Amino acid sequence: MKTNEVPQDKRDFKEGDKIHKLMYAVDNDGKYTGITSAGWEAENIATKQAWDAVDEELAETADKVKKGELSSIAYYMQKNLMEVSLLASYVGKWQWQVKRHFKPSVFNKLSADMLAKYAAVFNISVDELKSFGK
Amino acid sequence: MSTVSYKHFQHAHCESGVTANLLRHEGINISEPMAFGIGAGIFFAHLPFVKVSGTPGTTFRTWPGAIFKRTTQRLGIEMHTERFRSPERANQALDSVIATGKPVGMLSSVYYLPYLPEAFRFHFNAHNLVVYGKENGQYLVSDPILEDVATIAPEDLAKARFAKGTPEPRGFMYYVKSVPQHIDYTKAIQAGIKQTCFFMLSPPLPWFGNKAIFLLSKQIKKYPQKLTPRKASLYLGNVVRMQEEIGTGGAGFRFLYAAFLQEAGTMLKRDDLQGFSAELTKIGDDWRNFAYHAARLMKDRKSDLVSFDELSDLLRVCGEKERDLFGRMQKIKW
Numbered sequence: 001m002k003t004n005e006v007p008q009d010k011r012d013f014k015e016g017d018k019i020h021k022l023m024y025a026v027d028n029d030g031k032y033t034g035i036t037s038a039g040w041e042a043e044n045i046a047t048k049q050a051w052d053a054v055d056e057e058l059a060e061t062a063d064k065v066k067k068g069e070l071s072s073i074a075y076y077m078q079k080n081l082m083e084v085s086l087l088a089s090y091v092g093k094w095q096w097q098v099k100r101h102f103k104p105s106v107f108n109k110l111s112a113d114m115l116a117k118y119a120a121v122f123n124i125s126v127d128e129l130k131s132f133g134k
Numbered sequence: 135m136s137t138v139s140y141k142h143f144q145h146a147h148c149e150s151g152v153t154a155n156l157l158r159h160e161g162i163n164i165s166e167p168m169a170f171g172i173g174a175g176i177f178f179a180h181l182p183f184v185k186v187s188g189t190p191g192t193t194f195r196t197w198p199g200a201i202f203k204r205t206t207q208r209l210g211i212e213m214h215t216e217r218f219r220s221p222e223r224a225n226q227a228l229d230s231v232i233a234t235g236k237p238v239g240m241l242s243s244v245y246y247l248p249y250l251p252e253a254f255r256f257h258f259n260a261h262n263l264v265v266y267g268k269e270n271g272q273y274l275v276s277d278p279i280l281e282d283v284a285t286i287a288p289e290d291l292a293k294a295r296f297a298k299g300t301p302e303p304r305g306f307m308y309y310v311k312s313v314p315q316h317i318d319y320t321k322a323i324q325a326g327i328k329q330t331c332f333f334m335l336s337p338p339l340p341w342f343g344n345k346a347i348f349l350l351s352k353q354i355k356k357y358p359q360k361l362t363p364r365k366a367s368l369y370l371g372n373v374v375r376m377q378e379e380i381g382t383g384g385a386g387f388r389f390l391y392a393a394f395l396q397e398a399g400t401m402l403k404r405d406d407l408q409g410f411s412a413e414l415t416k417i418g419d420d421w422r423n424f425a426y427h428a429a430r431l432m433k434d435r436k437s438d439l440v441s442f443d444e445l446s447d448l449l450r451v452c453g454e455k456e457r458d459l460f461g462r463m464q465k466i467k468w
Contacts, residue, residue, distance in 0.1 A: 001385075001389060001415070001418060001419060001422065011253060013253060014251060014252040014253035015251035015252050015253060016251050016253035016254070017251075018251045019250070019251055019254070019279070019280065019281075020281055021146065021279060022144050022145060022146045022279070023146060023386060023389065024146060024167065024386075024389040024390050024392075024393045025389065026415055030412065031396070032167070032389075032392065032393035032396050032397070032411075034144075034145075034146070036144070036281065040378060041426075041429065042374055042378065042422075042425045042426045042428070042429035042430075043374065043375070043378035043425070043429075045371075045374075045429040045432060045433050046370075046371040046372075046374035046375045046378070046429055046432065047253060047375060049367065049368070049371045049432060050256075050368075050371060050372070050375060051253070053368060081245065081256060081257055082257065083187070085299075086257065086298060086299045089298040089299065090298050
């Protein structure tokens with residue numbers, strides 16, 4: 001890659017344009033030098049796609065919570081880009097226990113301590129956790 | 135506590151960048167490519183059975199911590215490294231070191247670094263950064279991928295340093311203890327190059343090194359038959375992201391390594407290394423071409439058999455050229 005080929009395609013989503021990464025490219029004499037790049041179309045497409053997939057799945061889960069099929073824990077887990085295994089290690093439970101907490105009937109019976117743990121991991125209040133989708 | 139006379143330099147990759155920044159603070163004039171090359175940072179692995187967020191794992195670099203460890207060992211620099219059980223202790227230890235004026239490198243999770251744009255904040259636990267001071271209750275951060283320095287609240291930094299998942303940073307921090315009088319770059323460069331060739335060419339398993347490039351190439355050919363268009367698109371997107379995104383980068387690493395070979399060639403007065411550098415630059419362009427076409431195919435979301443075949447071929451050619459290049463590099467007479 002030549003210095004004048006370093007891509008400058010703006011990354012215009014989720015504050016992505018705040019960062020200009022450094023890339024190494026060769027100048028006219030073939031010597032390597034560092035050049036900052038605003039972003040590259042190919043990379044932007046891939047990153048955008050990954051976020052779109054997250055948003056799509058999140059919307060589906062939000063729907064299920066509103067319909068009463070899942071508890072709000074499932075929603076906030078996805079909102080925090082977590083998987084069951086990661087959430088389980090954050091709250092100190094087994095994966096099957098966390099999955100059980102996805103059931104609204106089980107969720108409604110959770111202790112105040114357990115709810116506080118989840119809320120802390122999601123960086124929200126217990127009220128927000130309880131009231132989502134209601 | 136006052137700020138030390140720490141100087142921040144922006145770099146392309148977090149680990150080689152932190153290594154270079156920490157060493158420069160000690161008066162060792164080392165560039166990022168040099169740190170990356172001596173640390174044998176370039177690698178490839180594709181693990182179809184390890185699913186990361188539902189897509190097969192692909193990496194273009196060696197495992198976290200290796201670049202830093204190898205580089206400092208090969209240059210004879212003594213480092214202090216430490217992990218912690220609790221965030222409180224980790225913060226105390228950090229405070230006492232920066233109070234002496236030493237910048238400290240550490241592992242963190244990108245997800246919990248509020249100064250980064252949201253676009254980059256996934257649960258990636260092997261991001262390296264430097265804390266070089268504390269002011270008004272905020273830590274002063276030199277993140278090598280940023281153009282400028284940043285600040286972070288102690289609570290946020292604690293979260294980032296004690297993130298769960300794989301790998302767990304467990305508060306891992308490191309700083310320079312002592313620097314030798316004389317540094318032998320020749321030996322360090324040779325060892326780095328030898329190790330890179332070994333890791334690229336020798337693993338007898340199909341998932342690691344150069345062989346894995348051919349594995350991925352074969353897999354891509356099968357995507358249209360095996361996967362739904364949506365899945366195929368997500369899988370390809372993941373390869374492109376791993377290739378180009380923050381802290382990683384397939385083509386980017388080729389250019390970084392080529393820059394290393396060039397600098398090493400100049401330093402050791404060897405034309406063969408300059409030649410390898412120029413070749414690798416061309417191969418890096420091939421990787422970029424692959425990423426460009428992969429992104430286009432992804433955007434269309436069409437399971438056009440011909441395009442996946444072509445894409446697979448582009449990648450196979452990258453693999454063949456690199457097998458040849460590293461093969462010849464391995465035979466260098468030092």
